[in-house]
Amino acid sequence: xxxxxxxxxxxxxxxTFAPRKATYEDFARAGGWPGLTRGEGLFEALAxxxxxxxxxxxxxxxxxxxxxPLLWAQCVPSAHVTREAYERICGDLLADIGALDPLDAVxxxxxxxxxAEHCPDGEGxxxxxxxxxxxxxxxxxxxxxxxxxxxxxxxxxxxxxIVYRTYPHVDMARTGARTAxxxxxxLAGEPWSARAFRRVPFLIPLTAGCTLHDPAKGLYExxxxxxxxxxxxxxFACGFAPADVPDCGPSILAxxxxxxxxxxxxxxxxxxxxxxEAAFEVEVWSPQExxxxxxxxxxxxxxxxxxxxxxxxxxxxxxxxxxxxxxxxLAELVAQGAEGAAMAIVIxxxxxxxxxxxGEGAEIEIALGGTSGFPGQEAYRNRFxxxxxxxxxxxxxxxxxxxxxxDLGPMALLAIGxxxxxxxxxxxxxxxxxxxxxLGVEPAAQRILVLKSSAHFRADFGALARxxxxxxxxxxxxxxxxxxxxxxxxxxLRLTPLxxxxxxxxxxx
Numbered sequence: 001x002x003x004x005x006x007x008x009x010x011x012x013x014x015x016t017f018a019p020r021k022a023t024y025e026d027f028a029r030a031g032g033w034p035g036l037t038r039g040e041g042l043f044e045a046l047a048x049x050x051x052x053x054x055x056x057x058x059x060x061x062x063x064x065x066x067x068x069p070l071l072w073a074q075c076v077p078s079a080h081v082t083r084e085a086y087e088r089i090c091g092d093l094l095a096d097i098g099a100l101d102p103l104d105a106v107x108x109x110x111x112x113x114x115x116a117e118h119c120p121d122g123e124g125x126x127x128x129x130x131x132x133x134x135x136x137x138x139x140x141x142x143x144x145x146x147x148x149x150x151x152x153x154x155x156x157x158x159x160x161x162i163v164y165r166t167y168p169h170v171d172m173a174r175t176g177a178r179t180a181x182x183x184x185x186x187l188a189g190e191p192w193s194a195r196a197f198r199r200v201p202f203l204i205p206l207t208a209g210c211t212l213h214d215p216a217k218g219l220y221e222x223x224x225x226x227x228x229x230x231x232x233x234x235x236f237a238c239g240f241a242p243a244d245v246p247d248c249g250p251s252i253l254a255x256x257x258x259x260x261x262x263x264x265x266x267x268x269x270x271x272x273x274x275x276x277e278a279a280f281e282v283e284v285w286s287p288q289e290x291x292x293x294x295x296x297x298x299x300x301x302x303x304x305x306x307x308x309x310x311x312x313x314x315x316x317x318x319x320x321x322x323x324x325x326x327x328x329x330l331a332e333l334v335a336q337g338a339e340g341a342a343m344a345i346v347i348x349x350x351x352x353x354x355x356x357x358x359g360e361g362a363e364i365e366i367a368l369g370g371t372s373g374f375p376g377q378e379a380y381r382n383r384f385x386x387x388x389x390x391x392x393x394x395x396x397x398x399x400x401x402x403x404x405x406x407d408l409g410p411m412a413l414l415a416i417g418x419x420x421x422x423x424x425x426x427x428x429x430x431x432x433x434x435x436x437x438x439l440g441v442e443p444a445a446q447r448i449l450v451l452k453s454s455a456h457f458r459a460d461f462g463a464l465a466r467x468x469x470x471x472x473x474x475x476x477x478x479x480x481x482x483x484x485x486x487x488x489x490x491x492x493l494r495l496t497p498l499x500x501x502x503x504x505x506x507x508x509x
Contacts, residue, residue: 008070009109013077015321024085026075038071049403052143053109055176077321086116105139112148113240120245124153147240151247163235168459170399196266200250202494209238210455215279232256280497298447307466315475319429327369327380339418340447344430355412376474384414398460413439431456
């Protein structure tokens with residue numbers, strides 16, 4: 001008889017310095033990905049999307065495993081998951097697993113960097129609860145985000161944790177499929193019980209971990225080579241730095257038939273990662289410098305160098321916990337007289353509502369953005385023209401958001417001088433060209449693009465860009481981790497590549 005496998009997921013990437021927490025309603029509401037879905041219809045709701053659970057289900061069904069749907073929930077990154085949301089979703093997951101006894105295995109689609117109000121290791125706590133429920137004889141596997149902050153509790157509780165290998169995360173569904181294939185090996189009794197876990201001694205800036213270029217590109221290529229040469233199963237998680245918890249930081253996992261083989265493979269990759277520490281430093285531009293450079297060098301007319309210059313508003317990236325309400329770069333574009341500039345996405349439900357009431361072609365005077373109260377993110381008051389309106393419902397077309405049925409609420413394209421800004425009601429990072437096209441803007445035709453993202457935008461916008469500049473506009477995801485008021489990191493962890501260690505510098509107040 002085919003093995004019986006329970007399948008579910010609970011995803012959140014927690015920036016403990018962000019201004020707003022994640023409630024149960026945030027998980028229930030759809031946005032870039034579907035809202036909380038439970039039981040019958042779960043697999044259909046996620047089918048065809050670049051989501052780990054979707055990839056797992058497709059591969060497992062092809063192998064004729066008997067799959068039982070649990071629930072799947074996620075919301076965009078933010079501050080801590082509230083106690084009520086965490087306990088309610090975990091409780092439902094555990095109840096559904098318990099109702100399915102007996103089981104051969106459980107698969108969970110997790111992030112790996114969840115922090116709840118009452119629990120600094122969200123996934124470790126969940127995996128331990130699942131293990132206590134199912135016992136040691138039932139296999140427990142999970143896929144994790146490349147930015148997971150992996151804990152010893154997670155490693156101990158699960159039979160295998162398998163991490164994405166691309167950033168932008170274009171391999172989320174593929175990682176789910178890899179996890180399914182490994183589960184099949186475990187169910188067949190192959191010897192994969194030995195594991196090695198290593199922690200990298202420095203934090204990696206989010207923008208520096210992009211696998212489209214070195215050092216991350218070369219390190220993941222080496223990971224695959226070590227895996228092939230040693231016969232182990234390996235993962236390298238870059239960690240998620242804006243999380244003030246002891247388990248914050250990059251790590252390496254290796255699974256193999258013996259302790260010695262797993263340890264040797266993990267140590268080999270760790271040495272390679274540490275040898276590249278200096279290469280993880282990134283060049284950063286101020287808003288004034290970046291806009292001036294873009295205006296001076298934006299391409300004109302046809303030719304290979306005619307694409308837009310992309311300004312990356314990484315510190316206000318909703319994909320890293322920010323509210324996406326920063327408008328410092330928009331104000332700078334207007335002040336310097338930029339032409340042919342388009343920005344996405346400013347999250348401001350009130351501004352979108354005013355635009356919809358006024359209608360296309362209307363002139364509106366509003367204070368845009370600055371709604372979260374985060375220091376340095378002030379509203380930008382000016383007069384805008386409502387150029388286009390949308391309902392926020394469209395399908396992602398790029399490699400990252402492929403197949404995602406977006407629901408961003410009322411959206412508006414507002415024009416001021418030679419710049420236009422996409423405004424939405426619900427949070428999402430600007431990682432798909434469909435965001436612009438929903439409001440009639442063709443990204444390739446712009447001279448300057450401002451994108452609230454860190455690296456995911458590169459999957460869909462990278463080929464368009466003449467040049468990409470990382471900009472330090474205000475926001476809760478600072479490129480320089482010395483700006484974060486850490487209190488709970490483990491001693492000795494370097495806050496930046498080749499920089500001071502936690503405990504060696506005074507905390508920022």
